[in-house]
Amino acid sequence: MPSSHKNFCIKGMRTSNRMPQASKLLLAATLFAIYPALSSAAFASTANDTTVTKSDNTKKVVKLKEIKKKYERLLVGERNIASAMSVIGPTQIKHASSAESIYSLLKQTPSVNEYQQNVGPGTPVLTVRGVRMSQLAQTLDGIPMTSLLYGGQGNKRTNNVGTLVSNGQISGIHVYPGVAPPDHGGFATVGGTVSYTTKTPPKKGYIDIFSKIGSFSTDNYGFGASSGEIPGTDGLRVYTRLSQTQTDGYIQNTPARYTDFLFTAIKPYDYDLSKVTGTVIYNTSHGYLLDMPNAVAQLDKYGIFYNYPVSESSTLEMDKYLTAILGDSTYINSHLVIGATAFFIHKDSVFSGYLDPNMTTPEYPYQGNLSDAIVRYGPLPYTPASPGVIPHTYDPVAVFGSYHAGEAALIDYSGSQTIGIAPKINIFLPHNDITIGGLIAQETSGPGNNNSYYYGSLNMPEIYGYNSLSDPNDKSQRTVYSSYVSDKINIINNKLNIEPGITLTGVSTRNYVAANLYGSPPNAYILSNYDKEILPYLGLSYDVTHKFIAYASYGKGARFAPVVDYVLGPTGSTTLAPGAETVNAYEAGLRYVGKHLYLNFDGYWQNMHGLFSFYTNYTTGYSLYSNIGEEQMKGLEFSGKYELNPEWTVSGHVSYTDAQYMNSFAAADTPFDFQYGYVFAGDPLPDVPNWLAGLHIGYQKHNFHAALIESYTGPQVTTYDLPQSESNPVLQDATVPNPGVRMDPYFLTNFQASYKVPIHKDHLSSVTVSLNIDNLLDNHYYQHYYKAYKQYDDDGVDSDNELVALPGMPRFIELGLSGRFS
Structure with a gap:
């Protein structure tokens, strides 16, 4: 079997190459939603087949083309999302210097201005489309990073040196300026959401x-x-x-x-x-x-x-x-x-x-x-x-x-x-x-x-x-x-x-x-x-x-x-x-x-x-x-x-x-x-x-x-x-x-x-x-x-x-x- 193929055992699911197109799309969407490794595969490959293996070891092939349609190799995020968005990928994070922070990386996306006063995460100042950091939502694996008490970054004299999560601890950043769809937004924002994803344990x-x-x-x-x-x-x-x-x-x-x-x-x-x-x-x-x-x-x-x-x-x-x-x-x-x-x-x-x-x-x-x-x-x-x-x-x-x-x-x-x-x-x-x-x-x-x-x-x-x-x-x-x-x-x-x-x-x-x-x-x-x-x-x-x-x-x-x-x-x-x-x-x-x-x-x-x-x-x-x-x-x-x-x-x-x-x-x-x-x-x-x-x-x-x-x-x-x-x-x-x-x-x-x-x-x-x-x-x-x-x-x-x-x-x-x- 080609190395690009991946095996998935799906309990009680019957598949065939003559599966209705709607079922293929449902399977593709479901697998993507619950298994992040598929998204990585979609970014890395343009037309991989995925082998679905039943518990009786009978192998059936299903072409998950919908994953390619939704998530392109160029790591640009969701193809049909109705809002502007930008992505900072693992390569950009991996090769950043120690002088950069999770905030300075965002300058590689449109309408983001950021500066800080030290090497690394030292008192960052951030705006997205002119909206200040205290008015932006930030999430980490979907949970709010920002203060619930202050509705944003917080006071000037608190939590402004170092960060809740650092460059070496994340695998990606999504930036949603304006108002994102509800399932992508975060708590308390009037101008954008910055979403961070932590590293996932590798298989090797x-x-x-x-x-x-x-x-x-x-x-x-x-x-x-x-x-x-x-x-x-x-x-x-x-x-x-x-x-x-x-x-x-x-x-x-x-x-x-x-x-x-x-x-x-x-x-x-x-x-x-x-x-x-x-x-x-x-x-x-x-x-x-x-x-x-x-x-x-x-x-x-x-x-x-x-x-x-x-x-x-x-x-x-x-x-x-x-x-x-x-x-x-x-x-x-x-x-x-x-x-x-x-x-x-x-x-x-x-x-x-x-x-x-x-x-x-x-x-x-x-x-x-x-x-x-x-x-x-x-x-x-x-x-x-x-x-x-x-x-x-x-x-x-x-x-x-x-x-x-x-x-x-x-x-x-x-x-x-x-x-x-x-x-x-x-x-x-x-x-x-x-x-x-x-x-x-x-x-x-x-x-x-x-x-x-x-x-x-x-x-x-x-x-x-x-x-x-x-x-x-x-x-x-x-x-x-x-x-x-x-x-x-x-x-x-x-x-x-x-x-x-x-x-x-x-x-x-x-x-x-x-x-x-x-x-x-x-x-x-x-x-x-x-x-x-x-x-x-x-x-x-x-x-x-x-x-x-x-x-x-x-x-x-x-x-x-x-x-x-x-x-x-x-x-x-x-x-x-x-x-x-x-x-x-x-x-x-x-x-x-x-x-x-x-x-x-x-x-x-x-x-x-x-x-x-x-x-x-x-x-x-x-x-x-x-x-x-x-x-x-x-x-x-x-x-x-x-x-x-x-x-x-x-x-x-x-x-x-x-x-x-x-x-x-x-x-x-x-x-x-x-x-x-x-x-x-x-x-x-x-x-x-x-x-x-x-x-x-x-x-x-x-x-x-x-x-x-x-x-x-x-x-x-x-x-x-x-x-x-x-x-x-x-x-x-x-x-x-x-x-x-x-x-x-x-x-x-x-x-x-x-x-x-x-x-x-x-x-x-x-x-x-x-x-x-x-x-x-x-x-x-x-x-x-x-x-x-x-x-x-x-x-x-x-x-x-x-x-x-x-x-x-x-x-x-x-x-x-x-x-x-x-």
Whole structure:
């Protein structure tokens, strides 16, 4: 039997070459839905036959051509999906350098802008079609990666160093901009879903030992071990991987260390038609970062990568991520597959900031840090315990001589636990593929793992009632109930695909606040709220010819308000909670899927309503949150891939995005950082390039791989701060868009090469040598740039804005060596 054929034992199923075409399609669709290895085979081969073996060893051949029709060799995802989508495949992930992260890889897809401030996963900033990271859904094997409590990425000071899952732990990424079909979307998105898939244990047993050394004292080392099919277990396979990366960072005084561990197992049953999977991921990180970009005047004087010594200014974050996933997919018959995924996620974050007291005075010319107590809160006199007040009897003047010296350091602790289950049912009918699924999950933060302390040094006592800034008894909890139904109706000889769907989501939120800081009642109180959204979706795709597919879709998405936006009403008896911000997304496109050529062109229009807005009265400390903002994104996207021959491939993308505010409101102006202020109707969104483009030229022959990757990031609108002399108090010291000043565009060129040397001596089967050069031409550029006042006690204190900027990574060279033992 040819090696390209695969054997499947199907209990009680009779097959023949004269099987009706509808049954063939049902069998193909069913097998693909429940057995991911088939998708890999479809990507790797264009016309494989699949042998179906009955339990009596009678072999019948069924041509699973439907798999080829749906999932092409070019790894472009679903041929007839009615929405735009992009795929990052295992080859792109495997050959990425240690400087890249799961987020930087996304820049190889249309309309994605991303930057980070360190080698590896250091404080990423991401937008998709201008929609910020906190408004995007992210999933890992179908479960939500993002915080349920915050409805997105989370707070700036938590879980921003390291990642829940790393490059070495994933096999693929799917990007669905806009609103994806319900069975592909995730929880809480108003602009896109990024879906990650963990590695699956291979069928072959081996041990890989790897090491890389690179610029900025970067080194990466570790091992990966696959058991293959363990004898006597009826197909059980396990895989484990452990790696550590450490770097000094390309910006001075920003060293970081990341440790990643993965264990995954798969146990097929029902003659390989069903499976149980289990995954455990434990990642830790320890990294210094820039709390805010440095003054351009300092960079001009000392060099573009200058940063203050940690003895003068430091921001350190230590994060831990534990994820456990248990899944089952059970084949019932050719019409029905059922499954469910249970999961547990624990996140723990420690954030600390220190600023030399000499640099904290209003007279100091440049902003050094935003993360010490004196800059964030101003003088904090001791406050003896009384109703409605969090006591801190620490006296910074008595202990350190001044408020500046006594409030030079700040430590924030935060953590949460998420538990949930996501059931799923696939029903295959002659003209319908129906998916029914849902999510029941709960995330809890506190009590005991959320608190803040301040002192004159980082070596501080941490005593509630002495130097604490919050009550450790506070507790936040959110439970999500979500269900969806999606149908793919195939008519007119499968040329027309109609994909209606609907998602029903409700969230129940409960905040226990141990002390009322702003009035009556003086004691503990509870903020509770239930919110729900109905989210329809409709997609159409039509095979204009065998290779041309036209498609269009409409979808509604929603993101629920972060729990920190829930406040007590003025009467002390009402919970004031903003509703969900929503998006109505429309898109239409034309896709060409050939044997060696893939092209996609689409246009989109996304209108976002009810965006979160807030106003804080700094006299009383009381904040009011509401849904009054509106934004609009529209644009065009083009992507393609062409196989010139078996060795050479060329792929690329170009996109245009027009993102603007439709009304004026108090807003968070930028995708990240402390830039909250006011935006005006008609202004473009800051930090959203109009133009993005990329080109990838790849070469693969035998054991040699090489690729040249080019990217272009267009000009971006920046921001600046209005003076405190503004007559309107809402606009005093407010950060606003600055359409007249745009950050310069930049090109980046990356190079990859690797060669596998067969050895076959003793147990060593091969050695692979690799070379990565990121930013090959050593282009010096800024990836974030704006004008701001120096802050003191949350107020601007300069007489003029100062330019601040975050530089991009210079040339990064990395050499790798790995050996495979089998």
